[in-house]
Amino acid sequence: MQYKIQFILLKPELYDTYIEIGTKAYNQHYTHLWPYGDTSTYIENSFTKEVLLHEEKDKNTLLYIIKTDTKYIGILKITLHKKIQGYDKTEALYLDKIYILNEFSGKGIGTKSLEFVEKIARANSKKAIFLEAMQKGSALHFYQSNSFGIVASTQVPFSNVIEKEKPMYLLKKDL
Template structure:
């Protein structure tokens, strides 16, 4: 049984731990070990996550597979991007599944859930950034209808960036 629940600030520690693991699984080889570890500790800690809940445009959701936490997502409503001319769009800021749960269609369910939530808020589309070398993710988003709209250098450390695609799905 798949269940998606809205997270709140009380879930900050849980989200931080999950984010650390999933980011390492998907990006751990994209920079030096020190750069990755420093980025994870700075970005994915309970206090940083808790602070994000202060923004009313941000929503975190947790996905469970048979009552086991499998992943999470974060969207931000009304978040423009310089590569996209459309107004009233949502940023899919994070969508991560633990490796053990990939290939079970949970990513599709979580993405569809976030798209439906975005549409309910009268948004015109949803965008994200994805590491260009993460072929599995790039192909997943293309299959889901996203198109490459631009480029973005994702800052891992002061000395290291990863090239990312900005991808956009316009709602019909």
Template sequence: MIIKAEEKDISIIQDLAEKSWNFAYADILKPEQIDYMLDLIYSSDALKIHLENPNFHYYLIKGNDEFLGFIGFEFHQELGTTKLHRIYFLKEAQGKGLGKKALNFIKEEVKKIGDKRIILAVNKNNQAKSFYESQGFKVYDEGVFDIGNGYVMDDYLMEFIL
């Protein structure tokens, strides 16, 4: 089940982010960088700003009466383009088709709003790249982004054309 997140759900998003990030990035990023990024991206203030933006949407993914993951995307991040900022699942939820379901949900939402392209950034060492490719995303560029505190993200930039 995919449920629209609201301000009352911020603690759920934060909990899911912490658990999923510590699993997804354990072999990619140092624990200090994971902590820094979680504080930066998932602080209550940052999430409130996103939830107040009419183009930014968070959805919780629920199964068997528990929250298993979440997605966050922003319509019109560029002209005709939606950016998938976040798609994370707990370790135990992986491999059950939830990521594919979530991406199909996003694609349908993007069609409704009229954007023609979905973009995302994925760490060059993240095995999720092959998942995105299996769902029709293609690398269109690479980028190294300074995120502060001496940390950078070295990413593939991927797109899906609707």
């Protein structure tokens, strides 16, 4: 099925929707990282009204809700200017979050989301897009199939994540 996708810039009246979709999508994909599947540390640091108010005031942060014609299906968080891996902040964009509800995974929405992010990067004269992905799981293959290459090893920054699940890669796509 082909979906018409919209990327809606977050406004306060959509905070509850962003929190609901972000939390649900995160929990569908990442509970295995956390002891007893308790993702509350991540949720409290990512999906509260206080966090969104702070992020929305930051001119360097762009928050979007991904929507089909009739349903909200995911979220994006972009750091517009970031000094990273040999690039100064004017040269690199960082894709901080891309979470899509499980029932919409594998339907081309992730690819359309990456294309949207790339348009933003090009409009801001960026030389590269960076993101992080778990070393285990399907997301890594997805990013690599979309021209992202591994440039470094990192890890989940929360101390209470299961140790063997912490490894991540920093990936980059040159523009």
